[in-house]
Amino acid sequence: MIKRLIAGGKYFLGLHSPGRNVRVFPDDIFLVSYPKSGNTWTRFLIANLVYPEKNPDFSNINELLPDPEAMSKRDLERARRPRILKSHQYFDPRYQKVIYIVRDPRDVVLSEYYFDIKRRAIAEDYPKQEFVSRFVRGELNHPYGTWFENAATWFYARRGDPRFLLVKYEALQSQAMEEMARIAGFLGISAAPPRLASAIEQSSADRMRELEKKQAHLWSSTRETRQDKPFVRSAKAGGWKAELSESSVAEIESAWGGLMREMGYEFAASNLVDAGMEHAGIENL
Amino acid sequence: MIKHLIAGIQRGLGLHRPGRSLLILPDDIFLVSFPKSGNTWTRFLLANLRFPNEPATWANINRLIPDPTGTAKRDFDRLPRPRIIKSHECFDPRYPRVIYIVRDPRDVVLSQYHYHRKIRKLDDESPLEQFVTRFLAGETCPHGSWGQNVATWLYTSEASPRFLLLRYEDLVADTARELTKVATFLQLTAAPEQIALAVERSSADRMRQMEKKQTDKNDLVKGSRKDLSFVRAAGSGGWRSELPAPMVARIEAAWGPLMQRLRYELSTQAPKEARDYEAQGILSGRHL
Numbered sequence: 001m002i003k004r005l006i007a008g009g010k011y012f013l014g015l016h017s018p019g020r021n022v023r024v025f026p027d028d029i030f031l032v033s034y035p036k037s038g039n040t041w042t043r044f045l046i047a048n049l050v051y052p053e054k055n056p057d058f059s060n061i062n063e064l065l066p067d068p069e070a071m072s073k074r075d076l077e078r079a080r081r082p083r084i085l086k087s088h089q090y091f092d093p094r095y096q097k098v099i100y101i102v103r104d105p106r107d108v109v110l111s112e113y114y115f116d117i118k119r120r121a122i123a124e125d126y127p128k129q130e131f132v133s134r135f136v137r138g139e140l141n142h143p144y145g146t147w148f149e150n151a152a153t154w155f156y157a158r159r160g161d162p163r164f165l166l167v168k169y170e171a172l173q174s175q176a177m178e179e180m181a182r183i184a185g186f187l188g189i190s191a192a193p194p195r196l197a198s199a200i201e202q203s204s205a206d207r208m209r210e211l212e213k214k215q216a217h218l219w220s221s222t223r224e225t226r227q228d229k230p231f232v233r234s235a236k237a238g239g240w241k242a243e244l245s246e247s248s249v250a251e252i253e254s255a256w257g258g259l260m261r262e263m264g265y266e267f268a269a270s271n272l273v274d275a276g277m278e279h280a281g282i283e284n285l
Numbered sequence: 286m287i288k289h290l291i292a293g294i295q296r297g298l299g300l301h302r303p304g305r306s307l308l309i310l311p312d313d314i315f316l317v318s319f320p321k322s323g324n325t326w327t328r329f330l331l332a333n334l335r336f337p338n339e340p341a342t343w344a345n346i347n348r349l350i351p352d353p354t355g356t357a358k359r360d361f362d363r364l365p366r367p368r369i370i371k372s373h374e375c376f377d378p379r380y381p382r383v384i385y386i387v388r389d390p391r392d393v394v395l396s397q398y399h400y401h402r403k404i405r406k407l408d409d410e411s412p413l414e415q416f417v418t419r420f421l422a423g424e425t426c427p428h429g430s431w432g433q434n435v436a437t438w439l440y441t442s443e444a445s446p447r448f449l450l451l452r453y454e455d456l457v458a459d460t461a462r463e464l465t466k467v468a469t470f471l472q473l474t475a476a477p478e479q480i481a482l483a484v485e486r487s488s489a490d491r492m493r494q495m496e497k498k499q500t501d502k503n504d505l506v507k508g509s510r511k512d513l514s515f516v517r518a519a520g521s522g523g524w525r526s527e528l529p530a531p532m533v534a535r536i537e538a539a540w541g542p543l544m545q546r547l548r549y550e551l552s553t554q555a556p557k558e559a560r561d562y563e564a565q566g567i568l569s570g571r572h573l
Contacts, residue, residue, distance in 0.1 A: 012289065021305065091375050091437045093429030138378065145378035149441050153376045156440040157433040 014074035020143075022068035024094040027082040029187065031065060033101035034150040035088050035142060036111035038169040040221070041203060041235070042101055042183075043086055045172075048199035049184060049191060050084070056202070058215035058222070070220035084187075090145045091153030096163055099183065100154045103169035104265050105147040105252055106240035109135045111233065116140075118229035132248040136255045148256040155259070168263070170237045176200045205235035241268070299359035307353040312367040314471060315380040316350065319434040320373050320426050321396035322388035323453040325505065326487060326519070330464055331369055333483035334475060340486050343499035343506070355504050369471075373428045376437035381447065384467060385438050388453035389549045390431040390536055391524035394420045396517065401425070403506075403513040417532045421539050432540040439546070452547065454521040460484045489519035 010016050031046065033039040040061075047056035047064045056064055062071055066079045067086045076083075087095070113131050116122045121141060122131070138146040145153075158164035165186045172179045177196055184191040191199075201207075209232045216222040222231045240249065250269045253260065257267065295301045316331065318324045325346075332341035332349040341349060347356045351364065352371040361368070372380070398416050401407040407416070416425065423430030429437070442448040449470045456463045461480050468475040475483075485491070493516045500506045506515045524533065534553045537544065541551055 008293075090378060091429075091433070093375055093423060093427065093433055143379075145376075149376065149378050152440045153437040156436040157375070157429065 014077070015072045017069055017071060018073045018076065019069050020089055020092070022076060022085070023073070025081065025083065026096065028095070029082060029084045029097045029099070030087050030095045031084060031099050031101070032087045032089065032095070032154065033103070034108060034147050035144060036108050036115055037101050037103035038172060039086060039088070039101060040231075041205075041208070042099075042167070042172065044203035044208060045176075045180060045199055046084060046183065046187070048202040049180065049196070050187065050189065052195075052198065052202075057211045058219040062220060067220070088142075088144045088150075090150045091157050097186075098154070098158065098163065099165045099167060099186065100151075100158075101167050101169055101172075102151050102155075102263055104237065104240070105135075105256060105260065106244060106249060106265075107169075107237060108147055109248075109252065110239055110243055112140065114229070114233055115231070117226070118231065119225045128243070129245060129248055132244065132251055136251055148259055151263070152259050155262070173235075173237050205232055208232045208235075299362065300357045302355060303353050303358045303361065305353070307358075307361065307370075309379050309381070310366065310368065311381055313380070314367055314369045314382045314384065315372050315377075316369055316384050316386070317372045317374065317380070317438065318386035318388070319393060319428060319431050321393050321400060322386050323456060324371060324373070324386060325515075326489075326492070327384075327386055327451070327456070328371055329487035329492060330460070330483055331467065333486040334464065334468060334473065334479065335369065335471075337479065337482065342495055342502075344502035347503065367471075373426070373434075375429045375434050376441050382470075383438070383442065383447065384449045384451060384470065385442075386451045386453055386456070387435055387439075387547055389521065389524070390540060390544065391528055391533055391549075392453075392521055393431055394532075394536065395523055395527055397425055399513065399517055400515070402510070403515065404509045413529075414532060417535060421535065432543055435547075436543060439543070457519075457521050489516055492516045492519075 007016070031039065031042060033042070043061055043065045044056055047054070047061060051064050054060060054064060063075075063079070065084045065086050066076050068076060069088075076085075089095075109132050110128075112135065113122075113126075113128060116131075117124055117126070134140055136146070138149070144150055154164075155166065159166070165182065167179055167183065177193065177200070180196045180200060181191070184196065209230065212222065212230060212232050216225075216227060216231070225231075246269070253267050253269050260267070292301070316324065316327060318327075328346055328350040329341045332346060336349055339345065339349070348360050348364075350369050350371050351361055353361075361370075394417055397420065398407070398413055401416070402409060402411070419425050421430065423433060428434055438448075439450070443450065449467065451463060451467070461477070461484055464480050464484060465475065468480065493514060496506065496515055500511065501508075509515075530552075537551045537553050544551060
């Protein structure tokens with residue numbers, strides 16, 4: 001009862017986090033991705049590109065690129081316009097200008113696995129095989145749908161739209177300058193190569209690791225998690241090749257092969273190419 | 286302040302409309318479509334099939350097949366399970382089972398244009414061409430564009446056993462056959478006579494007659510122009526005579542591949558993208 005009263009009072013004052021119900025302004029830009037797909041890294045890249053004078057770090061990233069799940073409704077509505085908002089939501093028709101980051105689901109599942117250990121959602125010895133199955137079935141403890149549902153809704157609803165920019169995490173890794181130039185262009189920022197290079201340098205995995213060591217207690221996503229596990233982990237593509245079992249790889253590829261292929265992710269289980277097309281989406285809904 | 290107080294009391298009594306915060310139950314079934322795609326008609330069909338002892342009317346339809354944005358929370362809690370719930374939302378991973386109705390966008394745009402005249406969002410002089418532009422941009426309702434709404438459901442769920450795709454045009458052509466499909470999907474035992482009764486009770490004529498008498502009993506039509514009817518042509522293919530060719534071409538250019546995938550024949554040449562995707566076998570319409 002008291003709890004509900006407090007919640008009601010907070011709601012009244014606009015102190016609650018609106019999440020998916022965030023009020024959208026016509027000039028908003030959204031940085032969207034499935035969780036563990038490089039969203040935080042891209043937030044730093046963009047913050048360092050757009051607001052270099054603010055010295056972006058974990059203490060102010062939520063203010064610079066606001067997060068509707070971690071910030072109060074009041075602060076969100078007071079944020080400087082145009083806002084660049086972070087989001088993990090599946091397709092939302094209200095979002096107009098969208099940067100969507102997509103990452104190989106075989107790496108996403110590993111990243112999510114280690115993050116769930118860090119935030120004590122699973123034990124350190126939780127079987128990976130089982131985790132992958134839950135990931136494919138959409139049974140992880142968050143409201144963003146499966147990787148497939150999240151990526152497919154954005155990709156098929158918005159591809160070809162000039163107000164939609166698809167960025168691959170892997171391309172951001174391998175050709176950061178080119179991808180940052182695309183992002184800057186999309187944001188309407190004329191940025192010379194030195195400015196791009198500086199934003200990339202300021203957001204390097206090493207620098208983010210250093211910041212994390214000092215500031216983990218200042219940021220909503222790391223505050224109450226295990227401090228013996230890093231948030232910024234390997235920051236690389238392709239870790240699944242060494243860490244996922246063959247059957248886990250096959251499970252992901254046969255569930256979501258069609259979309260993975262459209263996104264340009266090559267299959268390990270090459271004999272499954274056709275099966276993957278047939279089964280794309282079967283596990284969903 | 287007073288407004289907040291009233292809202293608070295309404296909430297306490299369960300009189301508020303739950304909207305997105307509706308508590309979804311694991312056996313819920315959602316009847317989803319883009320607006321103006323036959324959702325209300327299908328709601329009548331399903332209500333008449335599910336509740337044969339209480340023929341569906343404009344006055345009770347919101348209670349029988351509730352709408353999270355139009356029905357009080359209390360009425361949701363009182364419904365027998367499994368509930369059948371109306372929705373116009375784009376893909377939502379929380380919906381456990383979904384019946385999705387799709388309709389030819391060239392007819393949808395006309396239907397929505399007429400509906401907006403009826404509810405006084407548009408006046409009679411409002412040019413159709415301007416409406417088509419806004420329709421293509423997804424600006425005529427809060428549920429995305431036709432292409433976005435359909436794509437988010439189709440590409441994610443088409444192959445799922447918990448998803449049933451209905452074409453409005455098939456429903457018009459053979460209502461009993463399509464309703465039987467729905468009954469099977471819902472695991473309702475329905476004898477041909479029961480299907481026939483539900484179809485009869487949901488006929489366009491009957492819905493028109495009831496609309497005349499009950500127009501102020503339903504939010505869809507309440508306070509709208511009395512000289513225009515909510516239940517309009519109730520047919521398919523009206524666009525061939527009513528929608529000027531350049532507007533047809535714009536719709537086909539925007540959504541050609543998706544329309545072809547749904548077996549809506551294009552009157553203009555397929556846009557290049559459509560042919561490319563077909564060549565790659567991506568839009569081969571395998572499941573259709």
